[in-house]
Amino acid sequence: MKFGGTSMAGIERIRGVADRVRAEVAAGHEVAVVVSAMAGETDRLVGFCREASPLADRAEYDVVVASGEQVTAGLLAIALQAGGTRARSWLGWQLAVATTDAHASARIEDITTDAMLADLAAGRVAVVPGFQGVGPDGRVTTLGRGGSDTSAVALAAALRADRCDIYTDVDGVYTTDPRIVPRARKLARITYEEMLELASVGAKVLQTRSVELAMKEKVRVQVLSSFTAIGNDPTPGTLVVDEDEIVEQELIAGVAYNRNEAKLTVAGVPDKPGVVAAIFAALAAANVNVDMIVQNIAYVAGTTDVTFTVPRTELALSEDVLAKAQGTIGFEHVTSDAAVAKISVVGVGMRSHAGVAVTMFKALGDRGINIQAITTSEIKISVLIAEEYTELAVRVLHTAYGLDAAA
């Protein structure tokens, strides 16, 4: 079981978490719990480090910020014991959770679980601070913001757990944003691949790294709500599992949208080898994260137009980088548009079904929504449209793929 910062914000909520853990123990399970720091605490600690030095030594930064999860791990163990459930905390260095030495962004390499397994078998709940580990030199490491999901999946893999239940603010993964489509449905199951594609286009439920790890280690992850009334069984959430576990595979798992990108078009690029690469090399050197890339044929012979998207926050920087590179690269001009949205349909079913893209293009076209760019992956089709059509496009596609819940 893994509980995030909102669930750990204050003793009253920690007591609620203890009740939820107790219910699993009562059901006969051996339980290990991974906890985040209290909501806001990691920000407070990071703030201290930045104030002490904007370039704080990452090894010492880790010493400071890892303390947040240490506190909640101890408190949850206390709350469990207060309710009569035997429990103990296991800090990162005690287990140990061995990581790389990349302080502040370490990767878990191995978790030693012998002592913990014996303790679990003896009937004690194990409480583990997420986000932290110990590096090869015996110093504290952290996994980077949001790393507790990854800690939970890694521990579940090391323990060969039947399941990794990740309690969050939402009660599962939906076919799309219910705020836009009231008839969005909660998915009972979703594949790792679909989860990754949905996360990367904005449906942020689990940390991407944790899903990648779950896929690699074949850990069955359940996303469910921490706010289900205690005493009742929690409402089942969404199981994130291997494709094999999904018998009735739907064509499309969900529709996602992303309004945080901006479109840039570099026009009149000399149509010669290496020129397009020079554009993206310049952007990469400035650490701009380019997403969709489409190369069109230009109206003027011997030149081409390149369209791509960047995070909206990096639009000004990107324009600046391109302006400086114009002399060297020799393109004609740059146009940009921040008022765009990326709409994606995701589903492993599209691998074996033709016509998925056609359905999308037709549904959008019927509503007069112009497609500015298209990219596809094996299990995803994304289109770029004018931002004002975002909600309409999501609703239209949700209906077109038969995702609407029964009225």
Add this chain to the structure above:
Amino acid sequence: MKFGGTSMAGIERIRGVADRVRAEVAAGHEVAVVVSAMAGETDRLVGFCREASPLADRAEYDVVVASGEQVTAGLLAIALQAGGTRARSWLGWQLAVATTDAHASARIEDITTDAMLADLAAGRVAVVPGFQGVGPDGRVTTLGRGGSDTSAVALAAALRADRCDIYTDVDGVYTTDPRIVPRARKLARITYEEMLELASVGAKVLQTRSVELAMKEKVRVQVLSSFTAIGNDPTPGTLVVDEDEIVEQELIAGVAYNRNEAKLTVAGVPDKPGVVAAIFAALAAANVNVDMIVQNIAYVAGTTDVTFTVPRTELALSEDVLAKAQGTIGFEHVTSDAAVAKISVVGVGMRSHAGVAVTMFKALGDRGINIQAITTSEIKISVLIAEEYTELAVRVLHTAYGLDAAA
């Protein structure tokens, strides 16, 4: 060097501590620094534990509260580096600071310093969170409130440090409370024994346990102010040292007072073996800490009166305990007085000088101050007087023993 919670309260002050440490490094010293948690932080963490359970598991309590010093140790290392001083933190389990398994009140048994000594020799400052260690089972322990002074002295002993500088809110140990006697003098040196007697009667500058450890390990401790202007050398504080180091031994080191006690007299106690013991056994069973004990001869033959002091906060409890034991023990009645003060003069010099007590009794008698009880140790004489005479008695004795600073 050891810095308390007030010195670590916020990044601005931590930067000041870093400057002070840097000055010692610039003077050519190898420096290890022991730090407390930010002022108020330990209370916050203890509050969480109590809220989670009034009977919180002490092992988990330690996991929670030890985090406060972990944070400041990391932050001081960052602040030192930001100013160009090489530094790293060493957590209790990293050193390791091996303690007993008495969670929340552990004693330090051994500190492994090989790695730290090598690091110090290589020119890095060592920053160590006070108050914490690791038990025989590899779990986090803490030394009890105020334990960071003890951590500092223990580390100084393990490193065979030339000196252990403890930075506090005061700039040294005074002959008495300067708020009562403006002409009180700061002592340049004081013996461990005197420091212990002064601490036990109310002049709380160092934690008693740390002074006992310094005495046992012959660690030279300096008490000095954390508030001396940075850039200047800190004003020398008071050196707490072995008697051998004090050439010009003064007769009396200081005058202390304690207004936190209450007097109880059990009258008409049967003058038979074991009866007095029964009184104190009953109080001990209720965890009452009895201090001064005086047995008088009673007016009624065959009985005796016993007078003693208890902490004022335990007066009601003590009266309750005695009332319940009256039937068994068979004394006549109990009288009590909370409006008392204990005045003590302390000095190793009195071992070899007669007449020290006479000076005290005469000085008090001359001012009409009645002595209600007297106890003596080898280096201390304490008297119990009416509380209203406290300041007068302290001033009179300070003058009588020639302690007043030149005008």
